[in-house]
Amino acid sequence: MSVESIKVKEIDDGIRLNRWFLKYYPNITMGRLQKLLRTKQIKVDGMRAEASTRLKSFQTIRIPPLKGDEGEAKKSNAISAKEAEFIQSLVIYKDENIIAINKPSGLAVQGGTNTYHHIDGLLSALMFENEERPKLVHRLDKDTGGVLILARNRKAAELLTKAFREHKITKTYLALVKGCPKKSEGKISSSLVKIGEKMHVSDDGQSAVTLYKVIDSIGEKFSLLELNPLSGRTHQIRVHLASIGCPIIGDDKYSDRNEKYSLFVDKLHLHAYKIDLSFIYKEKKIITAPLGAYFADDIKASGLSFKE
Numbered sequence: 001m002s003v004e005s006i007k008v009k010e011i012d013d014g015i016r017l018n019r020w021f022l023k024y025y026p027n028i029t030m031g032r033l034q035k036l037l038r039t040k041q042i043k044v045d046g047m048r049a050e051a052s053t054r055l056k057s058f059q060t061i062r063i064p065p066l067k068g069d070e071g072e073a074k075k076s077n078a079i080s081a082k083e084a085e086f087i088q089s090l091v092i093y094k095d096e097n098i099i100a101i102n103k104p105s106g107l108a109v110q111g112g113t114n115t116y117h118h119i120d121g122l123l124s125a126l127m128f129e130n131e132e133r134p135k136l137v138h139r140l141d142k143d144t145g146g147v148l149i150l151a152r153n154r155k156a157a158e159l160l161t162k163a164f165r166e167h168k169i170t171k172t173y174l175a176l177v178k179g180c181p182k183k184s185e186g187k188i189s190s191s192l193v194k195i196g197e198k199m200h201v202s203d204d205g206q207s208a209v210t211l212y213k214v215i216d217s218i219g220e221k222f223s224l225l226e227l228n229p230l231s232g233r234t235h236q237i238r239v240h241l242a243s244i245g246c247p248i249i250g251d252d253k254y255s256d257r258n259e260k261y262s263l264f265v266d267k268l269h270l271h272a273y274k275i276d277l278s279f280i281y282k283e284k285k286i287i288t289a290p291l292g293a294y295f296a297d298d299i300k301a302s303g304l305s306f307k308e
Contacts, residue, residue, distance in 0.1 A: 003062060003063065003065065004062075005060050005061070006061050007058055007061075008055045008056065008059045009057070009081045011084045011085065011125075012055060013055070013056060013057040015054070015055050016051070016054060017042075017044065017049055017050070017054075017055060018052070018131075019127065020055055020061070021033055022124070022127075022131070022133075026124070028066065037049060037050060041062075042062060044060070044061055046062070079121075079125050083122055087122040087125050088125060090104070092147070092290075093287050094128070097152055097153065097156040098150060098156060098160070098277075099134050100149055100150070100275070100287045101119070101126075101147075101148050102145070102148075102290065103144075103145055103146060104145050104292060105267055105295075109139050109140055110136070110139075119148065123135075126150065130152055130153070134150035135152075135154075135157040137150065137157055140272055141270075143267065144173075144268060144270045144272060145272070145289075145291075145292045146173070146289045147274065147287055147288070147289035149277075159280060163279060163280055164232075167230060167231065169276060169280070170275070171228065171274070171275055172228055172272075172275075173226070173227040173270060173272055173273055174215075174224065174270075174271045174295075175224070175225045175241060176248065176269035176302070176304075177222065177224075177225055177247060177248050177249060178222060178246060178248075178255070179220055180220050180221075180222075180246065181212060181244060181246055185211075185213040186211075187209060188209070188211075188212065188240040188243070190208060192208045192233045192236065198253060199233065199234055207231065208233040209231055210227055210229050210237055210240045211228040211229075213226045213227075215305075216305045216306065222302050223304070235254070242255060248268060249264050249269040250264065250265070250266055251270075263302060265297075265298060271289070273288065273289060273291075274286055274289070288308075
């Protein structure tokens with residue numbers, strides 16, 4: 001390995017040197033970084049630097065040979081300026097404790113088999129003035145868009161994780177579905193069990209409850225529903241709606257795979273619309289994520305009415 005000279009990106013203008021290393025070399029310890037700075041092996045524009053040094057765009061950072069994972073980390077974990085700009089463009093709310101993003105449909109929250117582009121891998125670009133990466137405290141399916149909450153510190157992470165687990169946080173979803181429930185509002189109470197790659201309604205499964213309300217409908221052809229899951233089972237809303245004969249448009253897993261609609265984009269029409277954090281804030285705090293463009297366009301195309 002040899003010495004590298006790396007230019008500071010515009011997206012990193014103003015970042016502290018120690019945070020820059022945490023972002024691009026996440027496996028290097030602070031002790032190791034301090035030693036490299038103290039022995040002048042790391043320099044900024046040829047000058048000695050401190051961990052607290054504020055970087056400016058296009059400055060040059062001298063990086064000495066880093067052994068093992070410290071050097072390799074840059075290649076696997078570095079976030080490009082384009083990626084940083086993308087994830088930051090999703091932010092819809094930010095305070096000292098949380099960040100809320102509007103996750104687009106098709107973007108995974110975490111990595112997995114053959115999944116390399118995901119929210120978790122981009123979180124270091126959402127540190128802003130903080131010293132630590134935001135933390136995931138709940139999940140959304142890859143194909144479900146909408147509001148996703150991130151904790152900005154350990155205390156907030158513990159509080160939010162517990163509140164989500166105990167269902168103290170109300171989540172509201174919107175779904176464009178085939179057909180229309182017989183009642184304008186109601187409750188779906190069907191236990192669910194996982195068999196293979198899918199969830200199924202079964203008396204032997206775990207209890208699951210979803211509240212629904214019809215916002216608008218086109219006779220019995222299509223309808224737009226508001227949904228509140230009172231439990232957090234995998235694919236709960238998707239399975240529950242399919243079980244009452246109202247599968248979500250674009251849901252290939254829980255509806256007829258051969259049933260396509262030329263009127264609609266072939267994507268899952270399920271959106272995490274609101275999260276009520278009033279329990280956490282001890283005052284009214286509701287965060288709303290605007291519908292994705294394809295979802296909003298398809299509501300209009302169908303003739304359904306909805307005002308955000």
